[in-house]
Amino acid sequence: MSTPPLVSILIPAYNHEDFVERCLDSVLEDPYPSKEIVIIDDGSTDKTSERILAWIERHGHEVPVEFAQRANKGIAATLNELAARARGDFYRLGASDDYLLPGGLDAQVQYLMRHPRKGAVIGDSVVVDREGRCLHASGMADLHGANKRLYASDQGIRRAVITHWAVGGPVALLRRSALETVARWTEGLRIDDWDLFLRLAARDALGFIDTPVCAYRLHGANLSKTRHRATRIVNLEESREVAIRRLCLFDEPCRTLLRAQVHYIGAKVAFLQARPGTLALRLACYALLRGWAAVRPGAAHPHPEEA
Known part of the structure; x- marks a missing residue:
């Protein structure tokens, strides 16, 4: 691509003072050349905002960053606000306790450029612990027990998204136009991603690349992994x-x-x-x-x- 499309990295941040700088570092480490960071601190009660501001002070000249902090509104409302603030043609979903893996952005952009009918593409993840040590090479297969061969066809993707939700971590790249089609995130939901991907899969708008594009961190406070x-x-x-x-x-x-x-x-x-x-x-x-x-x-x- 002579002029790579702009990718907006959307990062909802909440009480991740120990992890958010690693998340932001990973955006710089990815070699994809046309990107911006849009990050909102969704009412953190720890030092997440201070860590973000310190990072921007050190690296804000290297990548465009838009940062806001406000009272807590929840993950879906925060994602919708992030998307409204973003300028990119593509939205890469981030998470302030996880981090991107180099090469993932380019691989996902290339996929969507080759498949104009797809509104989004997901990849795989590696699973790490609090200190970043690898626990599993594949979040989908090793952590969630998914059969990745299902993701080779639209019918298989629909069946996989319905029957065995195995998308862990910030592994999705979405077209701006796809979110306009499926009405973005449903506010009020605690775990919003399955709802969005059901809507995308129903339209055959979801693709897959068998490439690890992020590190999904297990640290004991993951919302979807609660034992309560x-x-x-x-x-x-x-x-x-x-x-x-x-x-x-x-x-x-x-x-x-x-x-x-x-x-x-x-x-x-x-x-x-x-x-x-x-x-x-x-x-x-x-x-x-x-x-x-x-x-x-x-x-x-x-x-x-x-x-």
């Missing part, structure tokens, strides 16, 4: 509501698969609530719907611009 039972129930109930809300976007057999997932999530909730009768019923419904989806014929699926 009540919080897990709230997160699962939210996921079940998201699945119900997005049923209308899918043709068969994926719609039936998503119905099955509603019952599977409900079974997890019943297990945590120690309700064996409900657990058995949910699992029976899940198995029945998965079997029905396996024999249902697939509908012709339109390309994103035809949907």
Whole structure:
């Protein structure tokens, strides 16, 4: 590309004073030449803002940075505000406790340039601990147990996003126009990424490259990895509501698969609530719907611009 498109690195920051400078350093370390950082401190109560301001003082002349700090509004509202502030043709999702891997930006931009019908592309991650030591070579396969071969086709991606959510860390690059099409992030959700990627997958707008593009850090305070039972129930109930809300976007057999997932999530909730009768019923419904989806014929699926 003679003039590489501008990539906006969107970083929502919250109580990550120990990690945010490594996140920002990684943007500089990636050799992709046309980039900016847009970062918001979403009401941190530690020294996250001080660390960001110190980093900008040292490196602000090397890369354009827009920084804001304000009261806490939540992850989805922060991502929407970051996107509104960004100037790029592409948005690279970041996280203030994780960091980018060199070469990931170029690999993802190249993919979207070659696939104009795709609105977003995800990559894989490596999984590291608090100190940056590698725990897993593949977040998708090793941490989440995903079958990455499913991501080789649009149908496989739809099935993977519905039945086995395995996207961990800031691994997505999105077109600005794709967010305008799917209405950005749904505010009020605690775990918002599955909702966004369901909407993208339903339009066959999601692609995949089998390349590690970020380091996903496990440090004991990850929202999606909580062991607190009540919080897990709230997160699962939210996921079940998201699945119900997005049923209308899918043709068969994926719609039936998503119905099955509603019952599977409900079974997890019943297990945590120690309700064996409900657990058995949910699992029976899940198995029945998965079997029905396996024999249902697939509908012709339109390309994103035809949907």
